[in-house]
Amino acid sequence: MLIVQKYGGSSVANAERVFNVARRIMAAQQAGNDVVVVLSAQGKTTDGLIAKAKEINPHPSRREMDMLLATGEQQSVALMAMAINYLGGRAVSLNGTQVGIETTQNFSNARIRTIHTERIMLELERKNVVLVTGFQGVTASYDVTTLGRGGSDTSAVALAAALNADICEIYTDVDGVYTADPRVVKDARKLDEISYDEMLELASLGAKVLHCRSVELAKKYNVKLVVKNSMSDDKGTEVKEECKMERMLVSGVATDKNVSRLSIMGIKDEPGKAFEIFQLMAQEKVSVDIILQSTGANGRQNISFTIGQDDLDVALKALENNKERLTAEEIRHDESVAKLSIVGAGMATNPGIAAMFFEAMYDAGVNIQMISTSEIKITVLIDEKDIDAAMQSVHDKFKLASVRMRMD
Amino acid sequence: MLIVQKYGGSSVANAERVFNVARRIMAAQQAGNDVVVVLSAQGKTTDGLIAKAKEINPHPSRREMDMLLATGEQQSVALMAMAINYLGGRAVSLNGTQVGIETTQNFSNARIRTIHTERIMLELERKNVVLVTGFQGVTASYDVTTLGRGGSDTSAVALAAALNADICEIYTDVDGVYTADPRVVKDARKLDEISYDEMLELASLGAKVLHCRSVELAKKYNVKLVVKNSMSDDKGTEVKEECKMERMLVSGVATDKNVSRLSIMGIKDEPGKAFEIFQLMAQEKVSVDIILQSTGANGRQNISFTIGQDDLDVALKALENNKERLTAEEIRHDESVAKLSIVGAGMATNPGIAAMFFEAMYDAGVNIQMISTSEIKITVLIDEKDIDAAMQSVHDKFKLASVRMRMD
Numbered sequence: 001m002l003i004v005q006k007y008g009g010s011s012v013a014n015a016e017r018v019f020n021v022a023r024r025i026m027a028a029q030q031a032g033n034d035v036v037v038v039l040s041a042q043g044k045t046t047d048g049l050i051a052k053a054k055e056i057n058p059h060p061s062r063r064e065m066d067m068l069l070a071t072g073e074q075q076s077v078a079l080m081a082m083a084i085n086y087l088g089g090r091a092v093s094l095n096g097t098q099v100g101i102e103t104t105q106n107f108s109n110a111r112i113r114t115i116h117t118e119r120i121m122l123e124l125e126r127k128n129v130v131l132v133t134g135f136q137g138v139t140a141s142y143d144v145t146t147l148g149r150g151g152s153d154t155s156a157v158a159l160a161a162a163l164n165a166d167i168c169e170i171y172t173d174v175d176g177v178y179t180a181d182p183r184v185v186k187d188a189r190k191l192d193e194i195s196y197d198e199m200l201e202l203a204s205l206g207a208k209v210l211h212c213r214s215v216e217l218a219k220k221y222n223v224k225l226v227v228k229n230s231m232s233d234d235k236g237t238e239v240k241e242e243c244k245m246e247r248m249l250v251s252g253v254a255t256d257k258n259v260s261r262l263s264i265m266g267i268k269d270e271p272g273k274a275f276e277i278f279q280l281m282a283q284e285k286v287s288v289d290i291i292l293q294s295t296g297a298n299g300r301q302n303i304s305f306t307i308g309q310d311d312l313d314v315a316l317k318a319l320e321n322n323k324e325r326l327t328a329e330e331i332r333h334d335e336s337v338a339k340l341s342i343v344g345a346g347m348a349t350n351p352g353i354a355a356m357f358f359e360a361m362y363d364a365g366v367n368i369q370m371i372s373t374s375e376i377k378i379t380v381l382i383d384e385k386d387i388d389a390a391m392q393s394v395h396d397k398f399k400l401a402s403v404r405m406r407m408d
Numbered sequence: 409m410l411i412v413q414k415y416g417g418s419s420v421a422n423a424e425r426v427f428n429v430a431r432r433i434m435a436a437q438q439a440g441n442d443v444v445v446v447l448s449a450q451g452k453t454t455d456g457l458i459a460k461a462k463e464i465n466p467h468p469s470r471r472e473m474d475m476l477l478a479t480g481e482q483q484s485v486a487l488m489a490m491a492i493n494y495l496g497g498r499a500v501s502l503n504g505t506q507v508g509i510e511t512t513q514n515f516s517n518a519r520i521r522t523i524h525t526e527r528i529m530l531e532l533e534r535k536n537v538v539l540v541t542g543f544q545g546v547t548a549s550y551d552v553t554t555l556g557r558g559g560s561d562t563s564a565v566a567l568a569a570a571l572n573a574d575i576c577e578i579y580t581d582v583d584g585v586y587t588a589d590p591r592v593v594k595d596a597r598k599l600d601e602i603s604y605d606e607m608l609e610l611a612s613l614g615a616k617v618l619h620c621r622s623v624e625l626a627k628k629y630n631v632k633l634v635v636k637n638s639m640s641d642d643k644g645t646e647v648k649e650e651c652k653m654e655r656m657l658v659s660g661v662a663t664d665k666n667v668s669r670l671s672i673m674g675i676k677d678e679p680g681k682a683f684e685i686f687q688l689m690a691q692e693k694v695s696v697d698i699i700l701q702s703t704g705a706n707g708r709q710n711i712s713f714t715i716g717q718d719d720l721d722v723a724l725k726a727l728e729n730n731k732e733r734l735t736a737e738e739i740r741h742d743e744s745v746a747k748l749s750i751v752g753a754g755m756a757t758n759p760g761i762a763a764m765f766f767e768a769m770y771d772a773g774v775n776i777q778m779i780s781t782s783e784i785k786i787t788v789l790i791d792e793k794d795i796d797a798a799m800q801s802v803h804d805k806f807k808l809a810s811v812r813m814r815m816d
Binding site for chain 2: 049057085093144
């Protein structure tokens with residue numbers, strides 16, 4: 001078998017953990033497999049580098065930021081190769097340029113175009129474990145790029161697709177995908193399997209275990225994906241096309257506190273104002289999530305929407321600078337909000353789910369600010385302080401701890 | 409003018425110093441020059457990375473060590489680009505792969521084969537300051553290499569040669585090349601100029617200001633080299649083919665404490681034993697410096713030689729393992745020794761110099777263990793504790809503080 005494994009930053013945070021991972025990698029190879037491993041930067045390395053950059057320039061160029069951040073993963077793979085060598089194994093580290101992970105020029109958030117597999121195949125033939133830097137690639141003109149949030153997951157799945165790997169194992173610090181955050185909901189249950197679509201919604205709704213870009217990619221190329229714990233032998237959660245066992249009503253609850261709410265109050269009721277606002281956000285590369293439009297006093301409009309907390313400064317500045325053009329009376333923002341979502345493939349065809357969900361929120365005494373729904377999810381925006389109680393209440397209501405509710 | 413500047417690790421150790429250097433670079437560009445800058449890793453970064461590697465593997469593979477260490481310089485150039493951007497300037501960082509500094513495969517101690525200049529020239533045309541990682545290169549198969557000790561000086565001079573630069577400025581934390589270590593000899597005098605050959609001897613004898621490989625390269629390609637202080641406006645020391653002003657008897661005193669003495673005692677007086685010893689050292693890549701052979705009791709031979717302190721463990725192990733074959737009775741070592749050298753182009757033709765030198769040692773009450781001479785230098789091995797007194801005494805004897813002694 002050809003296995004691609006990915007280990008996150010906390011799994012390789014210090015020498016002891018590096019050796020723990022090295023032993024897992026070698027076990028996979030000694031079982032007769034070809035093994036390609038994608039690593040993130042160690043522990044808080046990336047945060048440290050960002051802090052160093054910000055000390056020098058609060059708005060560093062994205063190209064230079066990528067040059068800087070890419071060093072974190074390069075250190076990880078070199079150290080891991082040394083650990084595997086120390087344990088008597090054969091390994092070689094490769095960075096994005098050496099592999100040839102060709103990306104777009106969009107620094108800090110590049111998309112993978114092609115992955116050249118020649119060097120990796122050569123090293124596998126030499127019986128080496130191949131250690132590849134996650135999160136990074138290279139442009140056609142050899143500039144270093146990074147892939148944005150969750151980039152190492154994306155690297156791993158893209159490599160698995162390019163190499164036509166039998167399996168892509170994503171190692172993290174929990175046993176797999178849970179029905180809710182196990183640190184908050186004590187009786188949260190680990191799922192043995194979940195569909196790509198459900199995982200996609202969970203990931204995009206804030207479940208930290210897998211990044212949605214990697215799930216999209218896995219779905220597109222039909223990569224067999226397993227989420228596992230780097231510190232235990234649990235068999236993890238398998239992410240696949242269709243779940244055989246049962247079709248779930250609700251498979252999990254996800255929360256996201258990295259949310260801010262922006263409200264533009266008192267806009268003149270003229271055509272195109274909403275368009276202007278969201279065009280402005282697009283120009284600033286700010287992703288907008290839930291949107292709510294309402295009519296206020298004097299027939300003036302209020303438009304509220306949610307964005308990631310990291311984008312708040314940029315978004316606020318752009319809105320304030322264009323306040324007159326937007327005919328806005330006031331721009332408000334609220335950082336003390338959070339999103340809570342339920343996800344399940346069976347939801348679309350069962351109208352009772354929404355009612356149960358809102359009943360759970362009522363039980364917990366939680367006030368709902370905004371609502372957004374899709375085929376397989378319902379998301380609400382609520383006060384951040386209510387988030388844990390709301391998650392537990394929803395988890396209880398749908399009996400996620402015990403057994404899945406069947407749809408038919 | 410096309411200027412190549414090189415700044416060492418201490419010159420860019422923190423954000424404040426990075427900005428100090430950024431301002432110097434921009435001043436050079438604003439004066440109408442094209443500027444290419446070679447940077448070392450910040451402060452103690454390289455030491456930190458080495459410690460991390462050794463924690464995992466006391467004998468890491470050289471290839472992986474190079475992958476790890478190369479990240480230090482990449483961080484430096486990215487941060488410097490951010491600083492120059494912040495001050496309103498234009499800059500781009502390039503690593504060894506991006507420039508195309510092609511080297512041999514000899515990891516940890518690679519030699520430069522070719523430097524591709526296209527990308528640098530392109531960036532200069534775009535009015536960018538070009539910031540290049542020192543100390544590193546890349547093999548034809550894109551493996552990252554490093555150039556060994558003093559590698560960043562070598563990078564700078566090689567780039568200056570490849571780009572046909574008008575001048576190569578090496579910035580350090582002292583005003584230039586001194587007649588002796590100014591931290592020890594208080595009246596040490598800064599030299600305005602020095603010849604390549606003299607600088608070569610001084611560098612190889614332990615004067616830390618320039619690495620001898622870079623001086624060799626500068627001599628070979630006739631690169632105009634200036635050693636300057638990154639924190640002052642002193643015009644520094646110019647290293648050039650022939651010094652116009654005066655031909656010096658003695659231009660400086662250098663010391664090196666990074667020395668160990670090995671003595672192989674009681675070798676049978678058979679042909680080829682010395683050859684076997686030095687072949688053994690060559691196999692272990694240990695450079696041997698001063699050699700002394702003497703006859704001991706019973707007609708048996710003693711061979712003593714000096715090596716770098718870093719090589720002591722390797723050398724001792726190799727000798728102990730081959731003690732019988734070498735017919736040695738005992739292997740001794742002494743780490744408490746140091747080398748002291750005087751260098752001067754006029755020395756070869758003036759036999760009085762040696763006498764004055766030994767008189768100075770006698771004045772200081774210093775016992776000489778070993779002697780080695782060349783056309784333009786005399787080196788002695790002495791007890792490490794005597795080194796400062798010996799340096800001062802020699803400095804006084806040749807009146808290096810006041811005015812150079814003329815030869816004719």
